Amino acid sequence: MYSFEYARPNTLNEALDILCSDVEPRLLAGGQTLLAAMKHRLTAHSTLIDLQAIDALRGVSVDGAILRIGAMVRHAEVAAHIEIRGRLPALAVLAEGIADPSVRNMGTMGGSVANNDPAADYPAAVLALGATIHTNLRDIPADDYFLGMFATALARDEILTAISFPLPDAAGYFKLPHPASGYVLAGAFVARFGDTTRVAINGAGPCVFRDAAAEGALSARFHPDAAAGLHFDPEDFTEDLHAGKDYRAQVLPHVIRRALTRALA
Amino acid sequence: MLLTLTVNGREVSRNVEPRTLLVEFLRDGLGLTGTHIGCDTTQCGACTVHLAGRAVKSCTVLAAQAGGAEVTTIEGLSGDGLHPMQQAFIDHHGLQCGFCTPGMIMACVALAHEDPDMTEAQARERLVGNICRCTGYNGIVAALMDGAKRMAGDV
Structure with a gap:
């Protein structure tokens, strides 16, 4: 790891002061992705701004049909949270399936969504549920947030503070994980609101995306069988040593079917 | 930077580079070599310690992140004699190498x-999240289940 300075501000304003004045600063949430990348010297920063002491980034609350989760809430907290398990169980199940228990004790929702790894889990939930990403500057609709591989709408002087999830009538998540790393080869989060279904696909391409054909079919019929007729064009899918494009395209209807089965369970 | 934290019930202060990993701090700084470095890539779990009561992989936590917190390592798990989980690992042959x-x-x-x-x-x-390359998982699983019962006082 290249050397850096470490800061642990107690307020969002203190964090922003460092973020805006330092040469090459980087926000540190749980560090479960960032520190691994820094150890490999894939990335280097002048200062790591540890967000753990900022109370405003914590907390889970439900207001009417909106579930709000602070950016620094850890995966293990989401997985175990009684209200999340009751009101949006698909999200608790998603959190419970990230990496392993020790990683879930450090990793945070905000860190995952700010990083936007194509094989990460949370972006699929954020996009399928049409969540709102709150920052110190503005509220960003999920549809405008995910811009590409590891790319988001977040500006350099912007800190993701919380995410608000509209509570759906039904939702389910299923991923085909790589058997060794656990990263998503192909995943789908389906969410039903009234007679509309939103479908977000992760792992298969360079960035999480919604699929109009799948949403049309699943809006007309919210049933596992509705996934059987779906076809995906592998053209823009990811091709790497773990899986080819064609494989990802072929497996996706089955992934969606299982996500639907979970949503209806 | 001056780092102060509590390790196995004892407050310690050391000057460290901010890039020092928690596992390096424990092993090289404090001589607590019971915490092992296996893969160094957050996969194998040999470096697992408790940070503020939660299991974490200390090869992917900065020592600085643990500043002000309580850390427990294998050396501090039991004050006197063996912890019930350690005894369960012995009884179920939960280890090979x-x-x-x-x-x-x-x-x-x-x-x-x-x-x-x-x-x-x-x-x-x-x-x-914990890998045994001797593949002795059956004994480990048995030790976990029995050790959990012993810790809860059911045995």
């Missing part, structure tokens, strides 16, 4: 605190 064992035990103690009544399938699933 022993390299993964400190991390396994720290992970198992945390899992047992969270859910003493886990099924075997749950025990296997929850140990996914």
Whole structure:
């Protein structure tokens, strides 16, 4: 790891002061992705701004049909949270399936969504549920947030503070994980609101995306069988040593079917 | 930077580089070599310790992140004699070469605190972050389940 300075501000304003004045600063949430990348010297920063002491980034609350989760809430907290398990169980199940228990004790929702790894889990939930990403500057609709591989709408002087999830009538998540790393080869989060279904696909391409054909079919019929007729064009899918494009395209209807089965369970 | 934290019940202060990993601080700074470095890539779990009561992989936590917090390593798990989980590992032959064992035990103690009544399938699933390259998993799973019961005072 290249050397850096470490800061642990107690307020969002203190964090922003460092973020805006330092040469090459980087926000540190749980560090479960960032520190691994820094150890490999894939990335280097002048200062790591540890967000753990900022109370405003914590907390889970439900207001009417909106579930709000602070950016620094850890995966293990989401997985175990009684209200999340009751009101949006698909999200608790998603959190419970990230990496392993020790990683879930450090990793945070905000860190995952700010990083936007194509094989990460949370972006699929954020996009399928049409969540709102709150920052110190503005509220960003999920549809405008995910811009590409590891790319988001977040500006350099912007800190993701919380995410608000509209509570759906039904939702389910299923991923085909790589058997060794656990990263998503192909995943789908389906969410039903009234007679509309939103479908977000992760792992298969360079960035999480919604699929109009799948949403049309699943809006007309919210049933596992509705996934059987779906076809995906592998053209823009990811091709790497773990899986080819064609494989990802072929497996996706089955992934969606299982996500639907979970949503209806 | 001056780093102060509590390790195994004792407050320690050291000057460290901010890039010092928690596992490096424990091993090289404090001489607590019971915490092992296996893969150094957050996969194997040999470096598992407790940070503020939660199991974490100390190769992917900065020592600075633990500043002000309480850390427990295998050396501090039991004040006197063996911890019930350590005894369960002995009784069920939950180790072969022993390299993964400190991390396994720290992970198992945390899992047992969270859910003493886990099924075997749950025990296997929850140990996914700790790798034994001797592949001695049957003994480890048996030790986890029995150790969890002992910790809960059921045995």
